[in-house]
Amino acid sequence: MRQWTTGRERAWRLLLIAALAAPAVCFADGDAVTAKAKTSLNIVVGSREARPGKEVSVPVTLQTNGLKPAVLKMTIRFNPAYVSYVEEEDGAAAVGADKVVTAFELPSGSLNVVVAGFNDNAMNDGLLFNVVFYVSNAAPQGTIVPLTCPSGDGVLSAADPLAARLDVTATAGSIEIICKGPPAPNPVAGWFDAQEGAGLTWGESAGAEAYQIYRSEMNDPATAEAVTDWLPSTARQYVDASILANLQDYCRLYYWVRARNAEECASDPGGPVDFVINEIPDAPSGLTATRGHSDGVLLMWNGVPNGAEYRVYRSNNNDPATRQPVSEWMPATFSFMDTTTPAAQYGIAAGCSGRLLLDFFQYTYWVAARHTNGCESDLSEPAQGFRGLPESEAAGVLPERGDLTAWASICVLLMLAHRAWKTRKA
Structure with a gap:
């Protein structure tokens, strides 16, 4: 006989899931393959913030109705252009009773995970494991990498009375790639001299470990290019003398200053400061x-x-x-x-x-x-x-x-x- 859960019980279970790993990504209801496997399961992949060039650890937690499964299997799909699988780290629920976690990356950004328990206690609620991904340096700030669980099922260890079949259909959730940079340098000021170049000064940015100067002929930081390497955290001024060789080619120049912290996350641009290099008529x-x-x-x-x-x-x-x-x-x-x-x-x-x-x-x-x-x-x-x-x-x-x-x-x-x-x- 299949054990049905009431709406109230399901609501409490969802609250527990949210407490364990919010926001949730993958949910799976387990269906019994034997009379003894009356288990209702929820697999949760919690979304996490990530930074380019760094690793991000995504937890997978287990919440059951009290009957503990012996074998679990799930697939997590992701965009391999932005994140790549590194390893999995066992959690307490997976290793507390001689559990084994095995994971391997499949083509096109799929990760198969099997958790197997070797005693009648099986797997307890809690953290099963962490999936560690490496975030590509090519991933721009604000990129959302969905973590999806494709629908499908499979009978696992049918001879084991506590085996469960998972049908994973939920697809909501993601890793959000962010870079929390320091505050923009402020204020930014400057001066121009036809013999020396364009000079800039700026205020300290809290938490900054380096500064960089950007320049454009348009008042749009998206068009600006870096004119320096990253300057040390003690730098508070810079003179751009590289423009002197071609002063006749410039009408107006715009400058911005960015700060970078220890995680190599850059701030918003501070500025602009603009200089009229050659005479510009007034607007008609x-x-x-x-x-x-x-x-x-x-x-x-x-x-x-x-x-x-x-x-x-x-x-x-x-x-x-x-x-x-x-x-x-x-x-x-x-x-x-x-x-x-x-x-x-x-x-x-x-x-x-x-x-x-x-x-x-x-x-x-x-x-x-x-x-x-x-x-x-x-x-x-x-x-x-x-x-x-x-x-x-x-x-x-x-x-x-x-x-x-x-x-x-x-x-x-x-x-x-x-x-x-x-x-x-x-």
Whole structure:
């Protein structure tokens, strides 16, 4: 006769599991293969934090309903690109009564584990063993490596009255690869001298054993490259003289400082500190764009000192990262007609004289200035514009360069008012 557990008993058992190894990964309910093996089992692989280049020990614990199995077998699958099996370490529940743990790694990141007991007491609740994995240096911070138990079963030691068959179906759980670095160095300050280079100073980061300097021509630490090896923990300043040989090639440079602790985990970047190496024009101001001009979108802006050339950019949304140039670099000019925009589309509105604006293609524009040394300014403030219908079609239909959308709205309101009047009259 099979022994069934009640919902309350199962709930208590899950609470015990959570206390032993939370969060849990692999759960398995044991099913009897003989009349005496009335055992309900839960195998738990607890998730653990890990660090690149280090080993992580993942516990596997056993929680039963009091009837102790003699043989257990399970498979743990993992991503071998990030973690690799090293060994298993016996726990008290596995070795307390002449238990043996054997494990071997299979192809494609599978680990088979067998725990066998050699007396009638069999295996007690508690820690069966720890599975030790090595974490690859290639594993980036934040990588999640699932530890899954494939579904399947197998009769183990059927002659043993305490043998159990495991059907492992749960797949939730993982090893989270993290690197808890020290605080970012703060504050970070600096200076630039055309004869000496770019100098940086920074404050101490608690727990730091080394510092490293990063540099980029963009204000984005993801694009920065290290310009030093790891400096000693006592370092508080650095002068980057490597830029002196090619100063003419730089417009603006950004620097960051990272700290690293004894576990070789790096901090977030401290900074940036930016230096103007060669003169950069101010961003143009006063950009305007026409709305409904028949020939295109006319853009006008104010010139800036040392702005030898100007260029217009366009996007179909407000994100400057998606912009594309719609002009070449134009020498000392302060206006541009974008004739590449599609014309607006009009349709006849019943009950109104003339046409209504049904759709138009609105774009966002920016303009930048460039110095004779090749350094480009920041973008101007954006302006939005769209192109109207050609003069040949629009003449006499709508007010030239008027607010076409407002005109259409007025017409619709007149139509609704006329319809209401007719309904009331009827």
